[in-house]
Amino acid sequence: MQYTEAIDYLYSRLPVFHRIGAKALKPGLGNTLLLCEALGNPQHQFTSIHVAGTNGKGSSSHMLAAIYQSAGYRVGLYTSPHLKSFTERIRLNGQPIPETEVAHFVVRHQALIERIEPSFFEVTVAMAFDFFAREAVDVAIIEVGLGGRLDSTNVITPVASVITNIGYDHTDILGDTLPQIASEKAGIIKPGVPVLIGETNPETEPVFRTMADFVNAPIEFADRHYSVQDNGILNERRNVLVRRDSELAQPFDLDLLGSYQLKNLPAVLATVSALQSLFSVSLAAMQTGLTSVTLLTGLKGRFQTLQYRPRVIADTAHNQPGLEALLETIRSIDYARLRIIIGLVADKDRSHILAVLPQNAVYYFCQAQTPRSLPAAELQLEAAGLGRIGEAFTDVNAALSSALLDAAADDLLLITGSNYTIAELTTL
Template structure:
């Protein structure tokens, strides 16, 4: 990455950056930062992964994806060097995003970690603030088998003399992350439960309201994002702005008027009777279920689910069964062939657990069956599952 960015003229240094890592909640935190910064009149680049329907969703300026022509032009120009360096797909994509933002003259960029943090391709940035959201079990084959091991990788984005924000609500992991931030020489280190407190959270179909106490003051805030943890994710974004100081802290002070602009595709994304909500681990699925219960969407609920085989699909299905009268397990068309789950194994295991499972291999047929009999259809599991459903149902991820 360093060699490639040197060839590109160090684009990552052309604008200030907010850097976000975490197992769950980093997408919501990025979306919140994006809305707050754009709402303040700034030209904002946003780099996220993976995409739902179209690759260009990953690289966005002021809500507008990078054009296919610009993507092709960049790749055509730099493909020989990418090949020479042996750059991976994600390394090439990250370099493309950083250089695109520089060429477009963005005022600020928000960069989401792809995997882990310490060794992630995005960790070439020198951010104004680095935030770590909730830590959970995911990608254990790369990040480690314990929460502490996973947290060590996430905390790799903390840097000397740079704002560090710790957003994990689990006391032991929160203290672990704080120690990592201090050990990295980050300053200041802002920690949930100390530098800010979230309480009195109310979730409904219109979003999430909560009281945020920080700096000796209290505010009642509302985010359009649905879910108890969205209050904590919002607070992480605000802490990153506050910690950065100056004009960034001024933006944080205006959060109440700017938060209505927050939008995150594929997260409790309601286009009745369809509800699209990515859940790539058991914690994420539990959150989906909690949100369904809190909002009170009409029953019967049928869930259409496809999970990649290297994920905790048993934990995901167990969680989904707490809210859905029926679960249709299927195969998302864009799921990578080397990571597709075994539907026969899934069906067999689910029946031994007494889960209300119906196997329909064909994805389009699974969607049609669910729609025919349910008042609410939850589409969940991998990004591939949610994205493929949105594409077939013509629900644009970036549409408001």
């Protein structure tokens, strides 16, 4: 079986969330545990850091991976979804899992997959854990797929649990209040394992403290100990000064330019600090890693500039808090006119997302080539009802081409709204 055949098999045989949404979920950890047991329980054969949160968990995972790589460690990284290739989900020192490894895994375990009938995500988690164990990584950064408590990744016992923030997303699955969502995310907190919370919220803090106390896990709210001073963007790096409590402030240059990364930074640095006795990391390694996240890990789609004059930026923000943070960054850029190319999925509450979009932008509504995508014409109609006016396109690249034809050299073009929309850009 070749790689393309293996991927076709996984997509055709297993329910896939990014295609059909919540119907692809299989509640509970039973299938993942059965897969891992058949594989020799690889999840217990490497050291891991678990990262959850509504927004920022992907960027935070990549930042942690870049820091530990810069410190000389052998680092595994598991994230989802991918943008261009399935192999992006499973990385070793920034390099995607070889296609031959994917094919061999499917061939070796096809009978097991058909016996257990797991979801697509459950299989990819088991594949990642098997790969990290066989490659003897020093540490693996494991990003939660959805929620935490019942997420397939939650079969690990990490050395640190990281929760970036809590916001409204996947409310049909996780609950429609912040405490309910926080309770699901708090499911990754393990007995005695340090937990680092990125952003303090009075509604969710009691949830995290109660869970941490219940399992005797040390808890730190990173934003209460780390303050970040933004000095702006210079030479395509965001310069910041970070002070921990009363310590001397330290400079960092971030290649991830979004201002929302400043909210991710405290939990990342707090995690590295909490694990110094296990993984020694120098200040220089932290600075090098944060300057080179995209180069070291292959991260794409986070406030990524695709071209200049006109400037085109792609960002995978796909929910209300994510878009609010993205638009905050946009306000720090000089431009004549803002043109937004946007596509959304159909199974989310879009009213809150559309409400945060600026009324004075020019819109180009599009859709991804996936069953979950909201048809562009429907998005156009819903947006018009809120005063966001624009044309509809059935493809993101057609929308971008039209926007480029309309744009002046000093306009700003923003492509956003969905991972799946960004993934289909031919210029990414």
